[in-house]
Amino acid sequence: MAKTKTQFICSNCDFISARYLGRCPNCGEWGTFVEEKIQPETQSRKSRVGLDGKAAKVQKINQVSLEETPKVATDLKELNRVLGGGVVAGTLVLIGGDPGIGKSTLLLQVSGQLANHGKVLYVTGEESATQVKMRADRLQVGGDDFYLYPETDMEAIKKQVEELKPDFMVIDSVQTMQEPDLTSPIGSVAQIREVTADLLQIAKTNNISIFIVGHVTKGGAIAGPKILEHMVDTVLYFEGDRHYKYRILRAVKNRFGATNELGIFEMRDRGLAEVANPSEIFLEERLAGATGSAIVATLEGERPILVELQALVTPSVFGNAQRTATGLDRNRVSLIMAVLEKRANLLLQNQDAYLKAAGGVKLDEPAIDLAIAVAIASSYQDKESPASDVFIGELGLTGEIRSVSDLEGRLKEARKLGFARAIVPKNNLGGMDVPDGIKVIGVSTIKEALKLALD
Known part of the structure; x- marks a missing residue:
């Protein structure tokens, strides 16, 4: 009997090694190698053939009809925004998040809404049909075209797809599904890769929109090989703290919409409710007269949001x-503090600094630099900045305030929420239409900005 051969695959970059390595020589990550049995040679995967028996064919791009891939809007406008306008037919959407954050709740609600537009097949590998029904009753979700299927075998699932011919499909979760032809255990790199490849073929050949739930690792990345995120059309991260009511749905990849788009939801007894104006929830508990606080108009995807930064x-x-940061990049905070010490004469080298983006949101765009600098200086000098001020701008290493994108949209959002003054990059003001009702002051250096904000 031939000896079973094994290989080791890096779950981060799919690098293959004949033996176990502590550190991946390709991507440099530690502890990412997992063992996988080498499968015998089999016939190649069949070409794309739909449920109607039609195979894929070569077409001129001018002959391809967009009517075959319509967008279906759900009742959750926040989800539609993140997806790029709605659910596109034939797409594969991956949703990742911490356990208990609300991924299954979101997809159960969405499935009930999509059942008004076509057949929905909800495949669960983690719960029984009775358990899903109990949650559905609590969320008041149902419908004649909403089907449940508690199964993990991909061959059985494909047979049900052929019989039912659904328009939408949910897989909860991809780590519980298995290909019976593979000897690798459920949840292994090989299983996840093959299951996703099967789902991709089902989606593309039959125009079925498929949502996949993915578990995340301790580092917050979706568990499994990195190629999983490359295979799907859209990758969404469901973020938030289980001890708080707000949830954030963030798009990190989207072939049909803006990346880094943001949707805000509130967890209630009857499920998730969308938040129409997220800027208000991020500012509603701001303490009047507090030092170490600054408001920034950040851009998440195509949406301007006002967030309080605290230091x-x-x-x-x-x-x-x-140097500790929550919701902000710690390295960015260290860089800004170095610029403040060198260019604004603030002695910060012997000071501990704790920074936070209020509301649990994560910010990573350059336009938040000025607000971070003002919050740090405000706390250090124990001087409050005016409550009606908003700060927008990127901070350079020489202390200059650099221009940002879509300043006009940010200012309109600030004016809508009652802010009276905005300190912005001077180079942004040329040729821009300043919205009525808000005073806009352009600055060139961090010294000018701090003098306006704290004097």
Whole structure:
């Protein structure tokens, strides 16, 4: 009997090694290699043939009809925004998030809404049909075209797809599905890759929109090989703290819409409710007269959102000053503090700094630099900035305030929420129509900005 051969695959970049390695030589990550049995040679995967028996064919691009891939809008406008206008026929959407964050709740609600537009097949590998029904009753979800199928075998699932011919499909979750021809255990790299490849073929050949639930690792990335995110059309991350009511749905990849688009939801007893104006929830608990606070108009996808940035700067007790950031990039915070020390004459090297983006949102665009700098300086000097001010701008290493994108849209959002003054990059003002009702002041350096904000 031939000896079973194994190989080791990096779950981060799919690098293959004949033996186990602590660190991947391709991507440099530690502890990412998983063992996989080498499968015997089999026939190649069949070409794309739909449920109607039609195979894919070569076409001129001018002859391809867009009517075959319509967008179906759900009742959740926030979800439609993140998806790029609605659910596109024949797409594969991957939704990842921490356990208990609400992924299954979101998809159960969406399935009930999509059942008004076609047949929905909800495949669950983690719950029984009774358990899903109990949640559906609590969420008041149902319909004659809403079908449940508690199964993990992909061959059985494909047979049900051929019989039912659904328009929409949910897989909860991809880590529980298995290909019976593979000897690898459920949830392994090989299983996840093959299951996703099967689902991709089902979606593309039959114009079925498929939502896949994916578990995440301790680092917050979707578990399984990185190629999983390359195979799907859209990757969404469902973020938030289970101890708080707000949830954030973020698009990190979208072939049919803007990347880094944001949708805000509120978790209630009857499920998830969309938040129409997220800027208000991020500012509703702002303390009047507090130091170390600054408001920024950030751009998430195509939507401007106002967020409060908070900073607490205190003398360091230990030898090395600490830099802690929640919702912000710690390296960006360290860089801004270095610029403040060098260009604004603030002695911060012996100060501990704790920064936070209020509301649990994560910000990573350059336009938040000025607001971070103002919050740090406000806490260090123990001077409050005016409550009606908003700060927008990128901070350069020489202390200059650099221009940002879509300043006009950010200012309109600030004016709508009652802000009276905006400190922005001076280079952005040329040729721009300043919205009525808000005073806009252009600055060139961080010194000018701090003088306006704190004096």
